Amino acid sequence: MNKAQRVEYILQRLQQLYPQPPIPLQHSSPYTLLVAVLLSAQCTDARVNQVTPALFALADNPAAMARLEVDQIQAIIRSCGLSPQKARAIKRLSEILLEEHNGEVPADIDALERLPGVGHKTASVVMSQAFGVPAFPVDTHIHRLAQRWGLSSGKSVTQTERDLKRLFPREAWNRLHLQIIYYGREHCSARSCDGRSCDICRTCYPDRKQPRRTRKA
Structure with missing residues (x-):
């Protein structure tokens, strides 16, 4: 897969898994x-x-x-x-x-x-x-997965945010931010996947032989 194909697959797969991702922090205002x-x-x-x-x-x-x-x-x-x-x-x-x-x-x-x-x-x-203003907050899950999926170099969270905003449509940012967080927690955590185990990692990089080392934010 080239990068454009990875982006399209990730959008589709995350939408299948988390069509309406809830906001994880309880709040009333x-x-x-x-x-x-x-x-x-x-x-x-x-x-x-x-x-x-x-x-x-x-x-x-x-x-x-x-x-x-x-x-x-x-x-x-x-x-x-x-x-x-x-x-x-x-x-x-x-x-x-x-x-x-x-x-x-x-x-x-x-x-x-x-x-x-x-x-x-x-x-x-x-x-x-x-x-509801389009934004792409980058937490540790998003920073890690953006590197594993070949979407960003991971030099900094600022760079990761800039790369993801450039790759994904603006109207998807708010939903995608939450979808990646949920996927990172449930399927591609720091311990459960090394860039070769979860569904998205295997699909995006089927021939990856070595663990994908990620830079910390």
Whole structure:
């Protein structure tokens, strides 16, 4: 297969497997999604979903969160890891949303990236999943699979994002982002596949003899 053929096959296969991929982080608003995505840094979605119900029961909007003490927030999110930094970021970004955005999460990636604790990936997830704006957030699964499938060199997540946006149609980005994540977790994880085991790897590279080493993000 050449690259164009791989792209077409991957699009079709992932659509067969995950025609309507659900958003993995539980949320009820752009704000609760923003907080959940922030918490997911270096933490599993499953763990975040265990933690956020208690947090959002106390504060599911910027005004309520800004009234909490950092220690209160940290006590609830402690099991997510990096809890001191995350607690401070959640409180401060909530204050900024009140001060600068009328208590609303802005549908603007630059404004999101200026919030404490919100990097490009988090902002891209919010733009994609909360506002439906085409984006292609790259997590560890996507970074790994893009290399295994010969879609990117993997020199950086920035390069991987740029390569994937160039290869796939814009209207597919939001859905495809989630489809690749689910496929990476279920079929092509770092441990279960070395670039020669899963269905997509075998189909794209049937003659691959050696494990495909991937660069870390």
